[in-house]
Amino acid sequence: MIKKLSKQTKVLISITSLLIVLVGILGCLFLFLNQPKKRIYATEDAGLSWAKDVEIITDYLVVESDRRPQIEREIKWIVIHETDNRGTSATSSNHNSFLHNDQSQVNSWHYTVDDHEIYHHLPDHEVAWHAGDKKTEDGGNMTGIGIEMCVNQTGNYNQTLSNTAKLVAVLMDSYDLTIDDVKFHQDFSGKICPHRLITEGKTKEFLEMIEIEYNELKAEELKDESK
Structure with a gap:
């Protein structure tokens, strides 16, 4: 016989799952924001006098x-x-x-x-x-x-x-x-x-x-x- 989970346990599991997803999103965001930016180099003459x-x-x-x-x-x-x-x-x-x-x-x-x-x-x-x-x-x-x-x-x-x-x-x-x-x-x-x-x-x-x-x-x- 499978024991039913209590309401409190279900809430706890939901919160834990949500936190795991949130940590994953924050981790991806951190990696994205800290990626080295690709330098953009000039390709036209500045026409200096x-x-x-x-x-x-x-x-x-x-x-x-x-x-x-x-x-x-x-x-x-x-x-x-x-x-x-x-x-x-x-x-x-x-x-x-x-x-x-x-x-x-x-x-x-x-x-x-x-x-x-x-x-x-x-x-x-x-x-x-x-x-x-x-x-x-x-x-x-x-x-x-x-x-x-x-x-x-x-x-x-x-x-x-x-x-x-x-x-x-x-x-x-x-x-x-x-x-x-x-x-x-x-x-x-x-x-x-x-x-x-x-x-x-x-x-x-x-x-x-x-x-x-x-x-x-x-x-x-x-x-x-x-x-």
Whole structure:
């Protein structure tokens, strides 16, 4: 003979079942809310004209150039280089002319920076050949903005670093990138580049310069929004 459950026992079982279901729902909700959010990367050029007080001169390579593969991509990295050309005339302007006129190579990058101006050679959302990692998925070539810093003997290297820090800060702000997304050529290919920055032990100082410029930029934006 099966003993009937008391009303109190039935209520207790119902409450227990309800609690189990509720705990399950809360657990699923917790997992859903704590899932890592998928980053959304920029896929269009921001059309920058200035890096704070430093002019950006846009002079894109023609689409027919072998240096411009016309591959559009997501922007995930900012990759820092040095031209390694100590010649007196190795300015950003002359490097821009080299990219436009030289036919012996296919290497390319997006920006060249010296102590007084910046040249923009390719749209930021297009691939350039600068990181030495070929077509590695999510690599420096396929998803990085390449920046070359001039080291010409007649230039002010520290001012070039300052101008580059301003450019990187503006790029970080424009494409929602962080200081962890700022890399060196060496990170992708092992080449000691930017050579002078690395061999003189200035990489940490340079990254700190970028963070200062970026924080100042964000503070100025907040100030403008509050007006």
